Amino acid sequence: MSNRYIIALDQGTTSSRAVLFNGSGEIVAITQQEFTQIFPKSGWVEHDPKEILSTQFGVLEKLIKSHKIDPSEIAGIGITNQRETTVVWDKHSGEPVYNAIVWQDTRTSDICQKLKKDGLEDYVRNNTGLVIDSYFSGTKVHWILENVEDAREKAAKGDLLFGTIDSWLIWNMTDREVHITDYSNASRTLLYNIKSLEWDEKLLSILKIPATMLPEVKPSGHHYGDYTLQGHKIPIAGIAGDQQAALFGQACFEPGMAKNTYGTGCFMLMNTGKKLQYSESGLLTTIAWGLDGEVHYALEGSIFIAGAAIQWLRDGLKLIDEAPDSEYFANKVADDREVYVVPAFAGLGAPYWDMYARGAIFGLTRDTGKNHIIKATLDSLAYQTKDVLNAMEKDSGITLSALKVDGGAAANNFMMQFQADILDVPVERPEVIESTAMGAAFLAGITVGLWKKEDIIKNRKIEKTFTPDMASELRNKCYAGWQKAVSKSMAWIQE
Numbered sequence: 001m002s003n004r005y006i007i008a009l010d011q012g013t014t015s016s017r018a019v020l021f022n023g024s025g026e027i028v029a030i031t032q033q034e035f036t037q038i039f040p041k042s043g044w045v046e047h048d049p050k051e052i053l054s055t056q057f058g059v060l061e062k063l064i065k066s067h068k069i070d071p072s073e074i075a076g077i078g079i080t081n082q083r084e085t086t087v088v089w090d091k092h093s094g095e096p097v098y099n100a101i102v103w104q105d106t107r108t109s110d111i112c113q114k115l116k117k118d119g120l121e122d123y124v125r126n127n128t129g130l131v132i133d134s135y136f137s138g139t140k141v142h143w144i145l146e147n148v149e150d151a152r153e154k155a156a157k158g159d160l161l162f163g164t165i166d167s168w169l170i171w172n173m174t175d176r177e178v179h180i181t182d183y184s185n186a187s188r189t190l191l192y193n194i195k196s197l198e199w200d201e202k203l204l205s206i207l208k209i210p211a212t213m214l215p216e217v218k219p220s221g222h223h224y225g226d227y228t229l230q231g232h233k234i235p236i237a238g239i240a241g242d243q244q245a246a247l248f249g250q251a252c253f254e255p256g257m258a259k260n261t262y263g264t265g266c267f268m269l270m271n272t273g274k275k276l277q278y279s280e281s282g283l284l285t286t287i288a289w290g291l292d293g294e295v296h297y298a299l300e301g302s303i304f305i306a307g308a309a310i311q312w313l314r315d316g317l318k319l320i321d322e323a324p325d326s327e328y329f330a331n332k333v334a335d336d337r338e339v340y341v342v343p344a345f346a347g348l349g350a351p352y353w354d355m356y357a358r359g360a361i362f363g364l365t366r367d368t369g370k371n372h373i374i375k376a377t378l379d380s381l382a383y384q385t386k387d388v389l390n391a392m393e394k395d396s397g398i399t400l401s402a403l404k405v406d407g408g409a410a411a412n413n414f415m416m417q418f419q420a421d422i423l424d425v426p427v428e429r430p431e432v433i434e435s436t437a438m439g440a441a442f443l444a445g446i447t448v449g450l451w452k453k454e455d456i457i458k459n460r461k462i463e464k465t466f467t468p469d470m471a472s473e474l475r476n477k478c479y480a481g482w483q484k485a486v487s488k489s490m491a492w493i494q495e
């Protein structure tokens with residue numbers, strides 16, 4: 001027990017959050033601000049890197065002011081972030097040369113298709129653990145260098161830097177001195193060799209990315225630099241991509257332990273320990289974290305659209321005012337789930353990996369109403385999770401006795417119950433669904449000597465377990481309908 005604080009900065013896809021943890025590792029306060037999603041063209045998704053900074057530092061300032069915290073009381077800062085999202089900036093002016101290209105953006109699909117045709121799939125998989133897909137940063141950096149005026153020349157002169165959001169934040173927090181990332185974020189770039197723990201020269205050369213643009217890569221618990229606040233130097237002591245941070249925050253420290261986070265997307269990760277395990281079923285191999293001189297790996301099932309589909313109900317279709325309203329409307333429909341929404345708005349991730357799939361609604365009849373669509377959209381999060389869990393169990397040979405969940409959309413009781421029903425596996429929701437922030441805070445807290453890993457286990461309490469309650473015949477019928485709907489959505493647009 002200590003009266004010092006740790007702050008986690010959680011820079012997510014739709015909002016920036018600052019989370020204050022007390023010396024016992026409990027959340028004391030959260031400040032949060034949504035920011036603009038920019039959709040310049042079909043399939044393109046961008047963020048303004050400066051708005052990312054202003055919202056992130058805005059919520060940090062608000063947190064510190066509203067809780068009257070003296071900076072000397074802050075023992076460390078942990079950073080966690082939406083992964084893969086790509087920023088390229090001029091190291092002299094500090095100006096981004098282009099908007100951040102978000103992980104969901106599919107503009108580089110044809111570049112990826114070419115890499116596949118050139119026979120690089122096995123090389124990429126064996127060395128980066130990933131599949132060739134527009135999801136990852138590498139082809140996004142390539143696109144910026146090819147398409148932004150003067151970018152290629154400037155990069156060749158060593159004037160441009162690339163970073164995922166963690167790097168962009170830290171560079172700005174350290175007076176533009178520290179250009180750094182951690183293993184977990186580097187492993188999402190398509191440029192990092194997860195076996196040798198070095199940037200992969202062959203892939204850099206194929207994508208024509210100069211090594212001078214790349215950040216230094218360090219473990220996930222490390223003293224990366226200091227953030228100076230009112231004259232006090234606060235160590236930035238933890239970094240992890242948000243999904244790996246959630247794995248840590250859910251105390252999945254042992255091989256075989258897994259979690260599923262329902263945020264903008266939905267990501268199931270299973271710790272595979274020090275073993276680098278490749279998937280036969282469409283999952284990714286990724287670095288979970290580097291800590292205490294060891295690297296832990298994970299298997300990952302990445303679902304691109306989860307809570308984002310609920311935002312689409314809210315902002316696109318205007319069927320609901322707030323995301324939590326979806327639960328109320330879904331509960332009003334008593335049917336056998338004959339309507340299916342496949343939210344392939346950004347193609348399909350695991351286990352399908354189809355950049356050319358697009359969203360669709362199936363099973364409409366004259367009596368279909370708004371509530372059916374809302375219900376089917378919530379169901380789609382659970383169906384996609386079932387696709388991924390099937391792959392995870394096949395690859396690992398492990399049958400989960402319960403699914404640990406977290407993230408903003410895990411608050412939805414209707415969806416969680418259907419998740420348990422369709423999986424036929426209990427779903428375990430912890431009291432703190434902010435596992436991402438928890439993971440980042442603990443990486444920092446462990447690094448500055450405030451906490452130990454065991455403290456996370458002590459702190460983790462289950463708020464509710466959802467028990468399966470669906471006849472197997474109905475479950476099988478529902479899932480067969482989902483699989484049919486997915487197959488019809490695939491390869492919808494042309495290369």
Ligand SMILES: Nc1ncnc2c1ncn2[C@@H]1O[C@H](COP(=O)(O)OP(=O)(O)O)[C@@H](O)[C@H]1O
Pocket residue numbers: 012013014015262263264265306307308309310311323324325326327407408409410411412
């Ligand atoms: N009660 C709810 N039911 C369904 N979806 C929800 C609910 N509350 C939040 N969401 C969805 O969860 C997402 C926010 O979760 P969060 O973990 O903050 O995501 P991120 O870190 O990706 O920004 C949003 O996409 C929102 O639509």
Ligand SMILES: O=P(O)(O)OC[C@H](O)CO
Pocket residue numbers: 012013014081082083084103241242243263264265266
């Ligand atoms: O913003 P989230 O929490 O859905 O996470 C996004 C992922 O990091 C993308 O890989």
